[in-house]
Amino acid sequence: MDKLSYRMINIGTAPAGLLGLAELFEELYQSGTTSMDANLNEKLVLGVRKHNFVPKSAISDYAAALIREYSVFYKARTGGKAIVARDYGQWEGRPRENIPWFPIVSADLCDGCGACLEICPKEVFEKEGSKVIVIEPFLCIVGCCFCKSACKPKAILMPNREMLDSYRLNMK
């Protein structure tokens, strides 16, 4: 079996690493599933469950996150953009995608002011309607949390430095 893709996405308020997401999205796209498909959440959750554990209590959070991600994928795919696995580089010898360092924006607290978009030198955020969402978590510079300091409604959650120190210790 070919090696499955691995990607982290925000599920509710926590990051989760998922196997086979790129393959699932491509399979759904090829089968004609649009981002407005009535059974999209079911298809996505079932597909993700093939290679990942999805707790029953978190199904609705998973569904919401997967629909959001698939919508972005679908929009890009139908817009003619080639979906290729992006190389996010490494952090201290590990693939960047394996380091859960990225912002999580609380949709409840975000007032859509866009200060995070202004401050971020990478393209981590995007405005979606009246809110800001994280579209490229692994472009976030490991160790940076400047967006958090720019966020007046305190809607941005970042991991703490101890987490990075633990990764460093475990890598030795």
Add this chain to the structure above:
Amino acid sequence: MITMDEIERQIINEFQQLSTIDEKYFHLFELGDSLPIMEASLKNDTNLVQSCQSMLWFHISSRDGFLYLEADSDSMVIKGISALVARLVEGHKPEEVSRVNFDFLDKIGLWKMASQSNPGLNAMLEHLHQHASAAIE
């Protein structure tokens, strides 16, 4: 004695030598890591920079009429910025420090308008100004 304007120009020049955002960040983090370890007793409420979302302590001391800044933070980026601020403040008179601003941060090529309406930076600046003004009195 090197002026604060000259130090700002040095910092801007130093960052302009680095071509990528990642290199600039790495340099900033290294500067933060190079700050002397702050004594635990100095990490008190007086030195805690209020309204900054990260934990940040600024200890401003005066020797022979000149100010010195010790800093520590749980945030790598805030600690890096603190290292730049410490460099700027070191050995300058309270009158000069009370007028300092962070406009130079907009010119190091990391952020667009970092100094404009950033609550974290404003909190740092306010803390610095307060302590510098107190040292004048």
